[in-house]
Amino acid sequence: MLLRSTLAAVLLAGSATAEELKSGPQPGERTGGFSTLFVNGTHAGQKRCPV
């Protein structure tokens, strides 16, 4: 019984970790510039850096 519940807890913890996904700069990080095409706004139709 104890073994079964321990196994279930390990499996749940594993699936929670698998749900986490890191993408892009994290809180506290400073980001650099990049160029992208602005579709609307003041610079519509131009390649600009938003940051």
Add this chain to the structure above:
Amino acid sequence: MQGYGLNAVIFARGISEPLIGLIKQMDRQLEDAARRKGSTPLGVFVVFCNDDPGLQQKLQTLVDKEGLKRVVLCATNAAGPPRYRLAREADLTALIYGGGIRTVAANITLKPGKLNEKRTETILKELARVLPR
């Protein structure tokens, strides 16, 4: 960015109904914030990372149809900016800026199909923290 403040950059893979809903709500949020404090336009940019050659036209249609006034839609290639290290599995990476120049205050990353009402609310709340009150 010259002419804009920097409040958020949201990288998205494609156009979806939940994302359109988020964009519309952010647009209203920015409009309200701008009314409270004018001068420099607030900067929320949604950068679509997609190689679709018709992407620019689709985004223009979205701007016109939804009457977007504040949120700026942008287009770039599917990989996105390399130095941002966007995960391939991420459908949406929302960077909220605050607490320093070009400094990320919050990062909300979602897999495909995970942008729901609750997540939308989370992003709007994080954005509200860095907008003028």
